Structure formats: C-alpha cells, structure tokens
Amino acid sequence: MRVFVTGGAGFIASHLCETLLGAGHEVVAFDNLILGKREYLAACLPHSRFRFIEGDLIDLELVKKEIAGSDLVVHLAANSDISQGAARTDVDMRNGTVATYNTLEAMRVTGVKKLIFASTSAVYGEASVMPTPESYGPLFPISFYGASKLACEAMASAFSHNCGIQTWIYRFANIVGSHATHGAIYDFVGRLLTQPECLNVLGNGTQRKSYLHVSDCVAGILYGFEHSRLGFQCFNLASHGVSNVRFIAEEVARQMGAVTGKVPKVVFGEGDRGWVGDVPYTYLDGRQLEKLGWRAELDSDHAVGRAVLEIVMERLAHQRLAK
Numbered sequence: 001m002r003v004f005v006t007g008g009a010g011f012i013a014s015h016l017c018e019t020l021l022g023a024g025h026e027v028v029a030f031d032n033l034i035l036g037k038r039e040y041l042a043a044c045l046p047h048s049r050f051r052f053i054e055g056d057l058i059d060l061e062l063v064k065k066e067i068a069g070s071d072l073v074v075h076l077a078a079n080s081d082i083s084q085g086a087a088r089t090d091v092d093m094r095n096g097t098v099a100t101y102n103t104l105e106a107m108r109v110t111g112v113k114k115l116i117f118a119s120t121s122a123v124y125g126e127a128s129v130m131p132t133p134e135s136y137g138p139l140f141p142i143s144f145y146g147a148s149k150l151a152c153e154a155m156a157s158a159f160s161h162n163c164g165i166q167t168w169i170y171r172f173a174n175i176v177g178s179h180a181t182h183g184a185i186y187d188f189v190g191r192l193l194t195q196p197e198c199l200n201v202l203g204n205g206t207q208r209k210s211y212l213h214v215s216d217c218v219a220g221i222l223y224g225f226e227h228s229r230l231g232f233q234c235f236n237l238a239s240h241g242v243s244n245v246r247f248i249a250e251e252v253a254r255q256m257g258a259v260t261g262k263v264p265k266v267v268f269g270e271g272d273r274g275w276v277g278d279v280p281y282t283y284l285d286g287r288q289l290e291k292l293g294w295r296a297e298l299d300s301d302h303a304v305g306r307a308v309l310e311i312v313m314e315r316l317a318h319q320r321l322a323k
C-alpha cells in the first residue's frame with residue numbers, strides 16, 4: 001500500500017511510519033514541522049520506500065497534488081497542544097478543522113478511498129459515565145481542541161457517507177513514549193532539566209487519565225484497520241486502568257533522580273485541573289476493540305513507567321548533544 005501520513009514528523013506518526021515501512025508499505029509523510037521534528041524520522045529518511053514532504057495542510061492545492069495515488073490516508077496532523085486553544089482560539093480551527101476538511105476534500109477530488117483519523121477522549125468533555133463507551137452522548141467538549149476534533153469526526157462521517165470513503169476513527173487515550181512533543185511527562189522532564197531541585201506541578205495531582213504506550217497505540221490502529229471493514233467505524237483506543245498526575249510526577253522525579261543522583265522535591269498546586277479546558281478525569285471503555293481481539297500490552301501505570309524512562313533518556317541525550 002502507499003500510505004499518506006499527515007503530521008508525519010510528529011510523535012505518534014513517526015512511530016507509525018517506522019512500523020508501516022517495516023511491514024513493506026510505501027510511506028509519504030507530510031508535516032509543516034510546527035510541532036514535529038525531522039530528527040524523529042531519522043530511522044525512516046534513508047529508506048527507499050519513504051518520502052518526507054514539508055508542507056502545510058492549509059495549502060489545498062499542494063495536498064491534492066501530494067495525496068493523489070495514495071491507497072490509505074492516516075490523518076494525524078493537528079494542534080496537539082490543547083492548552084494553547086484558550087489563548088489563541090483559531091489554532092485548532094486552522095490546524096484541526098480546516099486542515100481536516102482539506103485532507104478530506106483532497107481525498108474526494110483525487111479518489112482516495114480509505115481514511116484513518118486520530119480523534120481523542122477530549123470529544124467526551126466531562127463525561128458522566130466511566131469508563132466511557134463510544135456510544136456516550138451528548139458530546140460537549142470543554143476545550144477548543146476537543147470541539148475541533150468533534151467537528152472533524154462529523155466531517156469525516158459526512159465525507160464517508162457521501163463520497164464512499166471508508167473511515168476508521170480512533171478516540172485515543174493519552175499516548176506516551178519516545179518522540180513526545182508535548183504532554184505531562186515531557187513537560188515535567190523539561191522543567192527538571194532547567195530546574196533540577198524542584199518539580200512544580202500544575203493542579204493538586206488528583207487528575208486521572210488512562211495512558212497508552214505509543215507502541216500499543218500504533219498496534220491498535222493497525223489491528224482495527226485490518227479486523228474491522230465496515231464503511232465507517234469509531235473505536236476508543238485505550239489501555240486498562242488510569243494513572244494520576246501525582247504518580248506521574250513522582251515517577252519522573254524518581255527516574256530523573258536515579259540518573260542525576262539527587263531526587264527532586266515535588267510540589268503540587270491547587271485545583272483539580274492543570275489548565276482551562278483540561279478534563280480532570282478520563283477513562284475510556286476499550287471493549288469494542290477488545291471484542292475484535294485486541295488488547296494493549298501495557299496497562300496505564302506500566303505505560304507511564306516505560307514512557308518516563310524513554311523520555312528521560314531521550315531528553316538527556318538531546319541536552320548533551322546541544323552542549
């Protein structure tokens with residue numbers, strides 16, 4: 001297959017590109033590098049079946065030209081920095097809603113018939129049912145990011161039903177692992193690199209979410225694609241259990257301490273959320289994908305533990321190189 005991956009230099013996409021190349025596919029990665037990094041594609045760039053295009057999904061003519069001839073589009077590009085939306089309300093509209101419309105329109109015009117779309121638990125807002133199933137509603141997101149993703153899901157549904165585009169939507173839990181570009185672990189490690197004695201945490205540490213390791217995320221995406229062949233399908237993609245921010249902060253402090261020889265002090269703030277638009281408790285019901293035979297290898301706490309180690313090592317190596 002020729003697979004067109006939007007947001008190709010981002011966290012999840014860079015892992016997906018490696019897996020797709022390993023499975024023998026041709027991969028075209030498209031990214032404007034506002035968040036993604038070329039270095040995350042170091043393992044892909046030398047490959048003869050890989051091509052990287054630096055471009056913006058806002059440029060519809062360019063997207064049409066480059067997407068033509070693809071067998072599958074995996075649409076992962078977005079503004080993944082959720083907290084930015086409150087200060088700049090057009091960021092998710094641009095890199096989420098308009099970018100997704102352009103991707104879908106380019107697929108329609110050029111006749112590309114298969115789409116995988118990365119959605120999020122943020123579409124559920126502050127859900128009253130835990131774990132939250134795909135059938136939960138009504139959906140009222142509380143962030144601009146979540147609102148944009150819900151609009152994108154609706155557009156993908158309309159394009160699917162009107163233009164015969166077979167669609168797989170995945171509502172991801174919090175994904176963690178190497179090549180991260182954002183998120184609590186990435187943020188905590190970054191803070192400790194500049195201020196090693198003390199980790200100040202936004203919120204009181206009680207926020208709880210389900211975390212999925214990026215290796216499980218990529219495996220789950222591909223499993224659903226291979227084992228569910230409806231015209232339109234939507235799955236939660238999550239691990240078992242939830243981890244709270246206190247556990248994550250203490251794990252980061254412990255593992256940074258093991259490397260540097262001094263465990264930093266962790267200081268928590270007030271309130272049950274990190275920023276405006278942050279959902280303090282999310283827990284996705286992943287049974288729909290489990291019924292097809294897929295289950296994450298790592299539960300939430302183990303996914304966090306492995307990701308902390310990966311991100312600490314990656315960022316320390318990066319810091320050493322920069323010196």
Ligand SMILES: NC(=O)c1ccc[n+]([C@@H]2O[C@H](COP(=O)([O-])OP(=O)(O)OC[C@H]3O[C@@H](n4cnc5c(N)ncnc54)[C@H](O)[C@@H]3O)[C@@H](O)[C@H]2O)c1
Pocket residue numbers: 006007008009010011012013030031032033034035036037055056057058075076077078079080081094095099118119120121171172173174175176180181
């Ligand atoms: N990481 C998570 O925990 C998580 C959870 C739920 C959903 N998701 C979704 O999964 C997808 C991938 O997330 P990620 O964590 O890898 O994020 P990421 O920021 O690392 O990757 C997104 C990529 O999209 C690119 N991009 C943004 N706007 C673009 C545009 N207009 N044109 C071209 N490229 C553009 C960025 O440069 C970046 O490389 C996103 O759609 C995100 O919303 C992620």
